[in-house]
Amino acid sequence: MEPVTDKSLADRVVDQLRDAIQNGAYAPGDRLVERRLAAELGVSHIPVREALTRLAEEGLVERLPRRGSRVAAIDAKELDDLSSLRVVLEQYVVERAMQNWTAEADATLRAIVAEMEEAAEAGDTSRLFDLDVRFHEQLWALTDHAMLVDLVAQLRGRISLFLRAATVALEPQALKAHAASHAALVDAIAGGDRPTAREAMAAHIQVAAERIEAGLPAPADGDG
Structure with a gap:
């Protein structure tokens, strides 16, 4: 040893x-x-x-x-900066994943989505969040691009604690919609529809940002 x-x-x-x-x-x-x-x-x-x-x-x-x-805390401006950069990088993740897509990758991601749907149905927000992380890590791995993975992981990590809090606060129907958005991502990537896949990823990140922003404290007077 x-x-x-x-x-x-x-x-x-x-x-x-x-x-x-x-x-x-x-x-x-x-x-x-x-x-x-x-x-x-x-x-x-x-x-x-x-x-x-x-x-x-x-x-x-x-x-x-x-x-x-x-x-660290986060404000609306920093959240917008992080989210807009995530859109650019995660859309590239989608394109790289499409190039390296396999039947095994399809099955793995769909299995995670199925577990997410079960967690959403049960109202298990903690498990749903953990599965969400696993879903994106599997998607990143398909890029075969270590530097890209490091960057997207760091950006998501920066907002992870806020994203977890926002996920825990979701209503039952919103939990199901959250799981369904991952199924839509897999369908778009597997179908080779580049514009739809890019749009689905951008919408996915925007919804996450809106959930986080809704939970941020209101700016103090004079903060703009």
Whole structure:
């Protein structure tokens, strides 16, 4: 067994903190105290500090001068910036996926959609969200483009905690519509209909952005 290096320890701390933030264990604006996190994770403060720095680079954490760190919040302008960029990149994902489409890929994605429909029917929002993540990861894998996958994963990761909260708040009928939108994406890609597939992906991202924006706090007076 290989010894654990400082680098691999920091990587594990990054993964654990990222998962905790994206899964809602820490809410936007929550303070992230190095000593407390180090105690919870059973490590020294050094890998925790490195992890917070790296998560700040990903946009999940804000580093505050002389005040430590907190989970990043998001405003309507940043959401619009992120979502518009996601549309461009995810539409390219669709095109790459179409080029590499196979019967196996079709079956895998349709199986995930079927599970999403079951979760929506049962009102299991947490499972539905996790399946949504798995759906997109499978779609990204079809691109065979590592840099593209890194970019789209980072953008989605930036809004993941807000997207989870928005999904949990959906009404039963909206949950079913959310699952159905993924089925429509698969149909468009499998059918080789490039314009329809691009349009379906753009609409999919726009609906997600609207759900997130509906849950954002109203801007304070004077914020424009």
